[in-house]
Amino acid sequence: MKNKITYLIAILFLCAMSIQAQTGKSKDTLPPKIFVVLDITVNDTIMYEQYRIKVEPIIKKYGGTYLVRSGGMAFDKAPDKKVIPGEGNWNPNRLIILEWNSMEALQKFLNSEEYLKVAELRKKSASTKSVIVKENLTD
Numbered sequence: 001m002k003n004k005i006t007y008l009i010a011i012l013f014l015c016a017m018s019i020q021a022q023t024g025k026s027k028d029t030l031p032p033k034i035f036v037v038l039d040i041t042v043n044d045t046i047m048y049e050q051y052r053i054k055v056e057p058i059i060k061k062y063g064g065t066y067l068v069r070s071g072g073m074a075f076d077k078a079p080d081k082k083v084i085p086g087e088g089n090w091n092p093n094r095l096i097i098l099e100w101n102s103m104e105a106l107q108k109f110l111n112s113e114e115y116l117k118v119a120e121l122r123k124k125s126a127s128t129k130s131v132i133v134k135e136n137l138t139d
Helices: 004-021 046-061 101-109 113-125
Strands: 034-042 065-069 094-100 126-134
Touching: 034 101, 046 065, 046 113, 094 101, 101 113, 101 126, 113 126
Parallel strands: none
Antiparallel strands: 034 094, 034 126, 065 094
C-alpha cells in the first residue's frame, strides 16, 4: 500500500511540475490545483463507453481537465494505451487523473444534476477507487 501511495504522489508531483513549467508561473502566484486519481475496473465496456462519452463534456463544463486516461477499454489494444505496472504489484485496469482549479469547482461538478445522472452508468459498469489530492509544492 505504501508503494502505491508513493507511486501516486510521484505521478502527481510530475504533473504539477509539468504544469508549472508550461505556464512559467511560480507556485506562489497560482492557487493549488486539485487532482483526482481514479483506479477503475471496467466490468461492462459498452456501458462504460456510454458513461465516458457523456461525462467528458460535463467535466469540461465544470472546469476539469484530463491529464491521464489509460487502459481498461476493449479498444485499448495499443501498448501506449495500456497501464504498465510499476512497484508494489499495483495494476489498475484503467487509470484516470483529472485536474481541477479548486476544490469548489470539483464539488460543483460532483454535485451537479448532470453528473449525478451520468454517474449511474459508471457505478453500474465499473468499480472505482479514487483519491483527491491538493497540489503542494512547498514540502
